[in-house]
Amino acid sequence: MKILVPFKSVPDPNDVTVAGAAASTPKWVINPFDEIAIEEALRIRERGEATEIVGVTIGAPAVDEQIRAALAMGVDRAIRIDDSRALDPYAVARILGAVVEKEAPHVVIMGKQAVDDDSNQVGQMLAGLLGWPQATFVSKIEFLDNRTRAQCTRETDGGLEVVAIKLPAIITTDLRLNEPRYVSLPGLMKARHKLIETLTCDQLGVTVRPRTTTLSISSPPKRAAGTRVESVEELVAKLRQEQVL
């Protein structure tokens, strides 16, 4: 079984102090949800259910650092789609769709969303474009019937939902699926010998143009300081005054 893991480079969420300063943040990392997807693919391979894991990302050569991190975790080889434009989810899904057609994986595992824009759309759109089944927000994956189906536990607002989907399919990962391993020194050394293939949208035969434009990014307005009330009566009065009750 072959697994394709798309991942995105995002500003290190542990290192960003000011919203809007993301573009100038020097430290970039693999989107944490995508890291969970990579970890899950590695675990599936380690239990003998997959033979190859291919990583794919879109970006300028600078994202090679995150590609090497993915290879160091254990991804077998990687593809970088050389495109430094700010692409919206539909454009990303179209490009990934072309990669899926080229690589013909049995399953695509990816983060449910990226922590920079929290769009949470690419996985669903990709499934739609391909006409493949999808299981989103997944916290457990089991393969059934000689790996022709996957049983996935989904984290939904109403509780856990267990679905069985036919492969090939798109699975997007929830936070609770696993805890990703750290990149080890031997992993980094081995990653240097692994292949990073660079492709352009032209080579994939896909033309995309962003359909949305980011006008500005700013911090949310500061919340006014709270006030301390002395009694329940005062609290109720204040809530009435604010027309909350």
Next chain:
Amino acid sequence: MDFAWSDQQRELLDAVGRFATQQLNYDVIKNDREGIFNHEAWKKCGDFGIQGLLVPTDYGGLGTDPLTTVAVLERLGYACKDNGLLFSINAHMWTAVIPLVYNGTEAQKKKYLPGLCNGTLIGGNAMSEPNSGSDAFALATTAIKKGSRYLLNGSKIFVTNGPIADLLVVFATADKTRGSDAISAFLVEKNSPGMNVARKLEKMGLRTSPMAEVFFENCEVPEENLLGKEGGGAFLFTRSMTWERGCILASAVGSMQRLLEMCIRYANERKQGGHSIGKFQLVASKIVDMKLRVESSRQMLYHYAWLSGHRKAVYLEAAMTKLHISDCWVKCCEDAIQIHGGYGYMTEYEVERELRDAIASKLYSGTSEIQRNIVASMLGL
């Protein structure tokens, strides 16, 4: 001269920083108080690749050069606050792994190095004795050959990793009257008949690194466990000590950098008399001294490692590096406590532990006085 790290070196350094920050800093205060070695952290370091730095890839290591190795260890010391764990790792690397890499037979390397690299085996050496410390080659433990075995008799003290070691490099003499020429090194596995790891020694610092006395009473060592040549123990020990002196305080440079940053933060935040205490010149001056110590230590460390990597003689540089960094480390810790005032003396601030850990650096791998003797002798005195 090129002082820039390559992209590949930067990758390793970033990875070790992330790994150590996330994986090695739990229960440090408790483990220090109770004298507990963190086995799990040791294994994680093995999986991560620390113990295999320098070791050729054929034997499960990473085969890094000395400069990259000390840079990784420096970053480890910056990110990991468990100095005892790092001391155990250093003892393991310089006194067990390095002698095996240089002097082990193919069979010995194949048998022990993969485990020593991946964290499943813990190594150490047994050299010091109750009556021979700085005068190491005056040791009294004997190794007499009987058929295909050696019989070891004697006692060793200050054996780092003694209580937890799977493999000890033990030095013993065939004939005490022949001095250093009669000393050989032996690979002694734990639970060898006749070897007794006695009481664990309580210490002032490095309390998470266990240390013991070890006794040998007709301890049988098969002849294939002779490490190096018969009578080659002194040479082997000197080489291992040179590596140790040069590299063992790489993590201390990282620790100093961490203390420096803590002090800068504290001096900016702590207000007295309406000012940040960093605005008081007596405080600022201490921080400047710390910065100078970190930088000079780092330059000496890198220079030693660069020379070592280029196969130049480093006997003098190793001794100077050890002497200088140990002195700087202790002084940095004292200043860090002074800058933090009463808080610095409190366990929860994790500054006082650094001082207790640092002081031993003027004693192990040859005291500061022995390092001075070495430097003096190399200067023709």
